[in-house]
Amino acid sequence: MRTRTADVLVVGGGIIGLVTAWRAAQRGLATVVADPSPGGGAAHVAAGMLAAVTELQYGEQTLLDLNLASAARYPDFVEELTAATGLDSGYRPCGTLAVALDADDRADLRDLHAFQSSLGLDAQWLSGRDCRRLEPLLAPGVRGGLRVDGDHQVDPRRLAAALLRAARSAGADFVRAKAARITCAGDRVTGAELGDGTRVVAARTVLAAGCESGRLPGLPEDALPPVRPVKGQILRLRVPAERAPFLSRTVRAVVRGSHVYLVPRENGELVLGATSEEFGWDTAVTAGGVYELLRDAHELVPGITELPLTETLAGLRPGSPDNAPLLGPSPLEGLLLATGHHRNGVLLTPITGDVLGHVLDSGELPDYARPFAAGRFAGAARREQTV
Numbered sequence: 001m002r003t004r005t006a007d008v009l010v011v012g013g014g015i016i017g018l019v020t021a022w023r024a025a026q027r028g029l030a031t032v033v034a035d036p037s038p039g040g041g042a043a044h045v046a047a048g049m050l051a052a053v054t055e056l057q058y059g060e061q062t063l064l065d066l067n068l069a070s071a072a073r074y075p076d077f078v079e080e081l082t083a084a085t086g087l088d089s090g091y092r093p094c095g096t097l098a099v100a101l102d103a104d105d106r107a108d109l110r111d112l113h114a115f116q117s118s119l120g121l122d123a124q125w126l127s128g129r130d131c132r133r134l135e136p137l138l139a140p141g142v143r144g145g146l147r148v149d150g151d152h153q154v155d156p157r158r159l160a161a162a163l164l165r166a167a168r169s170a171g172a173d174f175v176r177a178k179a180a181r182i183t184c185a186g187d188r189v190t191g192a193e194l195g196d197g198t199r200v201v202a203a204r205t206v207l208a209a210g211c212e213s214g215r216l217p218g219l220p221e222d223a224l225p226p227v228r229p230v231k232g233q234i235l236r237l238r239v240p241a242e243r244a245p246f247l248s249r250t251v252r253a254v255v256r257g258s259h260v261y262l263v264p265r266e267n268g269e270l271v272l273g274a275t276s277e278e279f280g281w282d283t284a285v286t287a288g289g290v291y292e293l294l295r296d297a298h299e300l301v302p303g304i305t306e307l308p309l310t311e312t313l314a315g316l317r318p319g320s321p322d323n324a325p326l327l328g329p330s331p332l333e334g335l336l337l338a339t340g341h342h343r344n345g346v347l348l349t350p351i352t353g354d355v356l357g358h359v360l361d362s363g364e365l366p367d368y369a370r371p372f373a374a375g376r377f378a379g380a381a382r383r384e385q386t387v
């Protein structure tokens, strides 16, 4: 077994692991990232909506603050990334239109608007006709909508490519292998043994392996982060040049209780997502998933069925018990977490980098991240077992 030493071992090279590695390497810390295909993970599937306002959920106001703070960081973040790498992340400040297709949807969207307004969020109610004036390809039956000019998009694949280059240029080393086992000495995490036979001995180990973080061998059962896989199926279509611009902003709705969204890229890609399924680790694209997405999107924008379908894919979001991320020091010495981002991984990438950078500097979470402390569920499993 080959042994390497590092100040920081990052387990997982998706966008959360990459931003962590970038921030660590920028600090002069010897950083190793373990991942068989860095730059992949859930972000390879994701649409890249930065939807702090339109994806607001009741009871998630604390998460909203973190989401808004990360959305506000995006312009400077992508500028810094481009300056470091010469790569464009596809950040597009295009805004979002959330629409209602029937009277019930309209009532729900009105409630959401009242909730957003009570929190001081910027969202403007539009009639169906005004929605169609903004987006002429919307279905004639659209009953009204919310214009949210602050919910933008980024291209997660380009973001991942830029973060990979940034982390490398800052000095992070990559081992193309999975973490086979996290290693511990007493109550202290000491690194990991990787699938290619490398042993990495690290002062600090960051679990950033999405939902896989919850089942990594080697950690005591009650130290595993409580993250679960939440499957999302997603489609990519292509808008031929003669049909452009098909949509000028992200368009979304809740149809029969399911979220459907259309995210138009400047290069003609149109991303159509996404299912949300809690059936374990399966990543099969199903006929039912594709059918439901196309059916719901067709109700929203009938013209989509004429577009070439170029890709179908499924990924796993890392859901936590409160659907908010687990960040920073865990109860085990030497172990940090950066996982559990659920529907907000792309949105929360800039602020996750800042939080983990702060933790690497000081050993502590910044005040604004304290509600997302990695240890907030520690002991819950043990308590449940003893009841």
Ligand code: GLY
Residues within 6 Å of the ligand: 049, 055, 232, 273, 274, 317, 342, 343, 344
């Ligand atoms: N945030 C979009 C999704 O998770 O589907």
